[in-house]
Amino acid sequence: MNSRRDRNARVALFDGIEEGGIRASSSYSSHEIDEQENDRAVDGLQDRVNLLKRAMNLDRCTDRMIKVLKLLSGDIHEEVESHNLMLDRMGNDMDTSRGVLSGTMDKFKKVFETKSSRRMLTLVASFVVIFLVIYYLTR
Template sequence: MLSVDCDLKLMDRNTRAALFDGIEEGGIRASSSYSHEIDEQENDRAITGLQDRVSMLKRLSGDINEEVEGHSRMLDRMGNDMDTSRGVLSGTMDKFKMVFEKKSSRSMFTLVASFVVIFLVIYYLTR
């Protein structure tokens, strides 16, 4: 009976050892091939995630580049338009200076008054 009890205890220990072979203190110890599979799957998921992020950043930087180039062209056109209008205004001011220098004060008053009247008429018509 004693040998049967020892055999049962020994078999019970072997069965327990077989069942709980992977368990250690604080967690389960995975077999090395299973661990490698998990690591490779995690790496594949991480690589896929990084590829998605890189492609998104590439599209975003392309969109930013297009936007910057568009704004740069718009600013160049505005600069050219401002230069053109500055030239027109400067020519107009030169002509006004010549008119004011050559004309008498009465004709100057008539000219200024007519500009004010024309301005007020246009203002009230567009209102």
């Protein structure tokens, strides 16, 4: 009975193992393990390839953004230059106006120095004020 039980145990233990015994079975599982490792390696490489593609796309986007920023900075530079020229011209015009106004003030001083000119100025100023009052009243 013992031998029968041993035989049943042996059959249960080695059930499904082909000729070649344990070595055939272990080579099969090592083949499976190799395939799983290869699949993992392929997946890892695929992930790396995807990351590299994303990085390349980011590099392209970055290059485009740099080109756009260069164009914008060039436009800003041109705009600043044109405004600087405009301000220089305006400063020159103000200097010219200051010269003209100082000459006009000198002439007014001469007019106010004489008594007859003062009377004429008060007469003209009164007519202007009367005209403005009548204009606003009729309006």
